[in-house]
Amino acid sequence: MVQMTTPTVVTLGLAGGQGKSTVALMLGRYLGRLGIPVLFIDADPQSSLTSFLGVKVEKNTPTLLEVITQNEDQTPILNTIMPVPDVESDSASAHAGLRISVSNANLFVIPSDDGLENANYKLASSGLSLFLLRNRIASIINNFGVVIVDPPPERSHLAQTSLGAGDKWIIPAEANVKGVQSLIRTLSLVREFQSTLPTSSLLGVTPFRARWVGSNPTKATRSSIDTMEQLVGSDLMLPHILESDVFKNAINLRVSPTDLGQPGLEYSIEIIAEKIAPSLPQQYAKLIPQRQEIK
C-alpha cells in the first residue's frame, strides 16, 4: 500500500481581497469538522488568518518569522504551533444573539504578526526562498492530515516560499475585472515556477464573491467567470463562492456558514475538499464525503 504524505494546500492570488484567507480558513474549518487534523500557516504579515482564527500573538510568542529566520536548533518548529481556541457560545452570542459552541480540537496554526515582513530580507538573502518553508515543515507535516498556507497578496519572497511549499495550489479570484487581472498575474507566477516544482499542481480557480440575482449571475459575474474559464479551461474551474454577508458574519464570529445554518454556501469548499481527498493519508481521505459533481 502506498502511504500518502500530508499535502500542503496554498491559496494564491497576486491582489488584495481575492479570497485567499477566506478559502484557506473555510477549507481548514471544514476538514477539521470532519475529524482531520489541520495545520494552518499564516504567511501574510497582515496576519488576517491568525486573527480570523482568534489566535493571540504575544510579544514573545514564536511565529512564522522565527520558523523562517532561525534554524531548528534555535526555534524548534513544534514550539511555533499553536492550538486554535474553541468558540464558546458566549463570545458568539455577544455578536449575533446566537448560541454557538464550536470545537476546534483539530485545528492548529503557525501564526504571524506584522513583524513577519522582516522574513522577506532573510528569504531574499538565502537564495533558497522557494524551498525554505517546504524544508522547514517537512519534519512535522505528517502529524497532520493537511497543511494550508495563506500567503500575502504581492509577489514577495514570502509569496514565493508559500508557493514552493505547496503541493496543491488554489487561486481564488474575485468575480470581476480586478479578479481576472489578479488571476492572469497569478497564473504567470505559477507557470514561471511550475518546472522547478514538478510534483505540485494547480487544483483550480475559485471565483470569489460571485453575485447572483435570482437564478442568474449578474453580467459582470458571468463575463468574468467566462474569461477565467477561457484562461484555465473548464476542468480547473471550481464552483464559485457567493457574495454573502453570511460569510462575513461567519468570519467575525469565528465559525463557518454551516454553523450559521447555511451549509449550501460552503458547496465550493466541499468540492475543494473532495478534490484534495485522494492526496490525503488514507485514514483522513475516507472522512471526506464524495459526491457526484453536477456539471
Ligand SMILES: Nc1ncnc2c1ncn2[C@@H]1O[C@H](COP(=O)(O)OP(=O)(O)OP(=O)(O)O)[C@@H](O)[C@H]1O
Ligand atoms: N462570500 C463573501 N461575500 C462577501 N464578502 C466576503 C465573502 N467572503 C469573505 N468576504 C470578505 O472579503 C474580504 C476579503 O477576503 P479575504 O481576506 O479572504 O481576501 P484575501 O485575498 O485574503 O485578501 P488579502 O490579500 O488582503 O490577504 C474579507 O474582508 C471578508 O470578510
Ligand SMILES: [Mg+2]
Ligand atoms: Mg489574506
